[in-house]
Amino acid sequence: EDQVTQSPEALRLQEGESSSLNCSYTVSGLRGLFWYRQDPGKGPEFLFTLYSAGEEKEKERLKATLTKKESFLHITAPKPEDSATYLCAVYYGGSQGNLIFGKGTKLSVKP
Amino acid sequence: EAGVVQSPRYKIIEKKQPVAFWCNPISGHNTLYWYRQNLGQGPELLIRYENEEAVDDSQLPKDRFSAERLKGVDSTLKIQPAELGDSAVYLCASSLEGGLSGSAGELFFGEGSRLTVL
Numbered sequence: 130e131d132q133v134t135q136s137p138e139a140l141r142l143q144e145g146e147s148s149s150l151n152c153s154y155t156v157s158g159l160r161g162l163f164w165y166r167q168d169p170g171k172g173p174e175f176l177f178t179l180y181s182a183g184e185e186k187e188k189e190r191l192k193a194t195l196t197k198k199e200s201f202l203h204i205t206a207p208k209p210e211d212s213a214t215y216l217c218a219v220y221y222g223g224s225q226g227n228l229i230f231g232k233g234t235k236l237s238v239k240p
Numbered sequence: 241e242a243g244v245v246q247s248p249r250y251k252i253i254e255k256k257q258p259v260a261f262w263c264n265p266i267s268g269h270n271t272l273y274w275y276r277q278n279l280g281q282g283p284e285l286l287i288r289y290e291n292e293e294a295v296d297d298s299q300l301p302k303d304r305f306s307a308e309r310l311k312g313v314d315s316t317l318k319i320q321p322a323e324l325g326d327s328a329v330y331l332c333a334s335s336l337e338g339g340l341s342g343s344a345g346e347l348f349f350g351e352g353s354r355l356t357v358l
Contacts, residue, residue, distance in 0.1 A: 133282075163345040172244070172331050172349030173283065216282055220345035227296075228345050230282030 132156075135217050135231035142238050145206045150215055150234045153199040158222025162200050164193050165216040167233065173216055207238045242266070246332050246350035254358055258320035261353045265313070265334030272309060273347065274317050275331040283331055289315065290338045322357045329354050 136151045154162070161180055165173035177186040179195035186193045190211060192203040202215055214233040221227055245264040253259050265272050270291050275283035286305065288296040291312040300307065304323070309315040319326055333347040 161343065161345045163347075170351070172333070172352050173347070175346050175348065178343060178346055218282075218345055226344055228285065228347075230284070232280065232282045 133217055133219050133229055133231040135215075135234050137234060138232070139235045140237070142204075142207055142236070144208055144238055144240050147203070147205045147207070149204070150202040150236070151199060152202070152217030152231055154217075154219045155198075156219055156221040156227075156229075159219060160222060160226060161220045162195055163218045163220070164191075164200070164202055165218065167214045167216055176215075204236070207236075209238045209240050212236055212238045244332055244334055244348055244350035246330075246353050248353055249351065250354050250356075252356045252358065253322055255324055256321040258318065259322055259355060260316055260318045261330050261332075261355075263315045263317070263332030263350060265315070265332070266336075266348055269334035269336055269348070270312065271335045271338035271344065272315050273331075273333040273335075274307060274315070275333065277329045277331055277352070279328075286317070286330075288338075295338075319355075322355070324357050327355055327357045 133154045161178050163178055164176040166176055167173040177193040182197045184195050190205050194201050214235045216233045217231045247262050272289040274286040277283045285299055287300045287307050289309045292309055305319055307317045329352040331349050331352045333349045335347050337343045
């Protein structure tokens, strides 16, 4: 069964304490992997697209990487404003393509 | 540039009542999505449009849910009759690319419509 699994479900960090979020996937014909940020009461906000193994993207304190089986979202020296739920989604092959989301990792950064 | 606009933001109804949600996508975005998101879960696709055509409605519960996208712009999602299990946030999203383009997963979401069925 095609699926996307994110871990951990929740992560609590102190401000400045770096860590990583994981997204593993089992799909055929990956066309792209996407990271989103979702704040409470808001819709998800697009962060990154990764297309192939070895690719990396960075934005401020966030860095996303991709292997053949999983992606990591590294958070360096996080700040309280980085607190949010981070969602991973994969777009994979089919006659029209399919986009499926993981359940997300809820990140809390305490000052 | 205006983002994806959804209304209403909140709706509380009794079970068996009808409800409708409206979405205006970003100008020029031909692909439109309706997702349902339950608490603590990721968004789940209900229906995807390429212009006016529904290209993926396999997850739409067609006995009670319907959707339309007139003139390939605005879209409405209707539930009739609503059930207790329909309580969720209904998200609309649009994207510039669709089909098999790798960037088709770069979605822009509205703020969602939170439905509570009593």
